[in-house]
Amino acid sequence: MPVRAIDPALLRPAVRTMPWRAIGAAGALGLLLAAVPRLMGEEADARLALDALRASAVTFALGAAFVLDDPARHTTAAVPTRRAVRHGLRVLLVASVAAVWWTAALLLVPEAVRPPAVGITVEAATALTLALSGAAFAIHRGDGARPGRAVAAFLLTLAVLGPLLTPGSWALFVPPDDPRWAAAHGRWAVLLCAEVVVGAVCAAEPGRRLTPRGLRSPSGTSGPSRA
């Protein structure tokens, strides 16, 4: 039987195995949040629009945290199609949806109060990439079938505590009229790149054990021996 590295036929089942409900719910809620400034009419200001878009981006990222959830992960653990390919396909699918969704979210915000698109888009991309690389990291370290819930909880915690705990010298959550806006978005870009690197590294399957001992355990119900 002929074999080839990547089969386009993989696309259809990959689309079907995506957690569309989580993504759809998060996307709908995110759009609702992004629409708040428009719904408020003239009462809306730039700060509210910025907060609405940030909340919207985090909400979508919470849904995206479930993208790598795969109940069949252990059943398909030993197939020749690499994990990087399978994860990459899912990430591409969600990234395509995210691009359309984010454009809609931006357009929902009245132009008069809309923050600079590039800066806020970098923030949104960082949130999304954090969710995806977090899920890839969780799978790499724990090999669980459904890391989404834990990653979403981590992301939500970080979204709440991040603005409170970020040091002033490394400010991230600044308004557009703040002189630190450009510098802050340089930092957002650094974070984004770091997340991409982590995600790419975690997508690879180690041939030898590279991680510290004791962090992973077999998925079987049988516990390890006490020998």
Add this chain to the structure above:
Amino acid sequence: MTPTVSASGLSLRYGGTRALDDVSLRLSAGVTGLLGPNGAGKTTLLRVLATAVPADRGAFTVLGHDPGTSRGRQEVRRHLGYLPQTPGFHPDFTPFEFVDYVAILKELTDRAARHREVRRVLDEAGLDGVRGKRIRKLSGGMRQRVALAAALVGDPAFLVLDEPTVGLDPEQRMRFRELIARAGEGRTVLLSTHQTEDVAMLCHRVVVLAGGTVRFDGTPAELTARAAGRVWSSAERDPGAKAGWRTGLGTFRNVGDPPVGADLLEPTLEDGYLLTLDGLDGVDTEVAA
């Protein structure tokens, strides 16, 4: 005979716990049973051999390919079928769709040939009548068959089955044994199980694993022979026995070194297994019952 799988010195630790310790094996065509109590390292060994987790030390090859390299691992996986202990599915898929998905992941690219292959393994697994039904609506036994069909698709030379008969009723278990026996014709099957009956009925060879080490490697007859002259019946539990349990007849079956004049019984594979483990400590009650 050239071994399909050749493993040497496989070791793996989880923190301070030794899951595998210097395990060496050579597997050839036929069904090899892997017996051991809970925590013996069976699942870990199977996951290592299925390339799902790398070992800390040691090496192994499958059909001459070394999974320690990325390319080697892919080659190994092209010849591998793996049924994990708790197989998961996409519940909205039908058995046909799910096995077809696994076939795509196994790089069977020709659509018509792939579909023929999927139909073949579904038929082989006895799923022909339910191949259009959603997996969420199938019984546990049927789902196990779907997982077996997924493992069999692509006709792998090496099949790794982790406790495939757990949770099945006696009839389902019997049917599953037939499937495994058929699967073992012409290919190498490594079957992890708690059930000594599975080994007695299916396997040409048995490996007993305990504490991450190989305690026995031989034929089921050789394992049974270990208990020859070391199984006896008594009215009360014999304190000198390494293991003893009450039978349905109200007497006790003991294994160990029998007292003089003991009423010796015909040994079974289970007796040999218990003696190999040196008693019932840590042995699953399912085995000892």
